[in-house]
Amino acid sequence: MKTRALLLSLLMLLPLSLLPSRAAQAAPIAIVAAESTYGVIAQAIGGNQVQVDSIIKNPNVDPHSFEATPAVARKVAKAQIALLNGIGYDDWMTKMLAANPAPHRQVIVAADLDPALIMPDRNPHVFYDPTVALKVAERLAQLLQQADPAHREAFAGNLQRFKTQLTRLNEAQEALAKRHPQLKVTATEPVVGYLLRQLGWTSLGEKFQFDVMNDTEPSPAEVARYEDNLRQHKVALLFYNRQVTDPLTDRLRALARSSGVPVVGVDEFVPPKTDYVQWQMQTLAAIEHALGKAR
Numbered sequence: 688m689k690t691r692a693l694l695l696s697l698l699m700l701l702p703l704s705l706l707p708s709r710a711a712q713a714a715p716i717a718i719v720a721a722e723s724t725y726g727v728i729a730q731a732i733g734g735n736q737v738q739v740d741s742i743i744k745n746p747n748v749d750p751h752s753f754e755a756t757p758a759v760a761r762k763v764a765k766a767q768i769a770l771l772n773g774i775g776y777d778d779w780m781t782k783m784l785a786a787n788p789a790p791h792r793q794v795i796v797a798a799d800l801d802p803a804l805i806m807p808d809r810n811p812h813v814f815y816d817p818t819v820a821l822k823v824a825e826r827l828a829q830l831l832q833q834a835d836p837a838h839r840e841a842f843a844g845n846l847q848r849f850k851t852q853l854t855r856l857n858e859a860q861e862a863l864a865k866r867h868p869q870l871k872v873t874a875t876e877p878v879v880g881y882l883l884r885q886l887g888w889t890s891l892g893e894k895f896q897f898d899v900m901n902d903t904e905p906s907p908a909e910v911a912r913y914e915d916n917l918r919q920h921k922v923a924l925l926f927y928n929r930q931v932t933d934p935l936t937d938r939l940r941a942l943a944r945s946s947g948v949p950v951v952g953v954d955e956f957v958p959p960k961t962d963y964v965q966w967q968m969q970t971l972a973a974i975e976h977a978l979g980k981a982r
């Protein structure tokens with residue numbers, strides 16, 4: 688009894704730093720990602736040391752018109768690290784972070800990490816550029832190492848693995864561009880703009896695509912030009928955004944099909960049970976498949 692009391696008082700005299708670090712054993716680091724694309728990158732880098740919540744992950748949601756609920760606000764308020772796209776893509780998240788201030792929360796805005804990577808037309812779909820994904824992963828690894836130094840090595844290893852996968856993706860993009868150099872293509876919405884830049888392909892009907900993205904009615908002349916590109920085979924492919932659709936985009940998809948222009952369905956964010964590189968590789972495979980059918 689006496690010994691225990693003595694031990695207890697000795698323990699109380701110990702400086703806090705000599706006690707086992709609470710942080711190292713505490714609950715996983717809470718990360719909130721505006722879209723599943725950033726969520727899967729966070730999971731790849733954080734591994735078991737993180738708890739990732741992706742807000743937009745339902746493949747049937749149009750992210751450009753997403754409205755956050757109070758449940759989303761609670762998740763955002765609890766997060767230690769928040770990931771978002773930026774340049775107007777997910778302003779709801781920016782507003783939510785501002786409305787739930789937390790001095791120790793770290794925020795990563797993908798589009799702000801390297802302004803030189805942003806296309807001159809300010810296309811917000813930066814996640815189709817593997818270099819942007821790499822910048823996000825690197826910044827995240829840095830923040831995680833600061834938050835949980837005990838797992839420094841693990842985070843560094845995860846980052847290295849992700850980089851190796853990205854190298855494979857870059858090689859696959861280069862190979863596709865080599866097999867199909869300088870194609871002219873079009874899309875219902877500018878979702879794959881950064882991929883097309885990587886491939887060195889030209890996207891026709893950009894004004895039309897941005898109108899669809901912004902929910903603006905394209906002018907009749909714009910629609911006529913767009914239809915002409917399909918009817919006259921001025922484009923090798925139509926990229927059809929499966930998440931941003933309306934009767935007009937459906938009609939254009941039908942027109943592409945009846946005109947013999949192959950259609951490739953693309954997404955705004957990583958589908959369930961898929962990682963970032965798998966998703967991008969699947970898109971490349973779908974493009975290759977569609978171009979093969981065109982011959």
Ligand SMILES: [Zn+2]
Pocket residue numbers: 751812876877878900931955
């Ligand atoms: Zn979009």
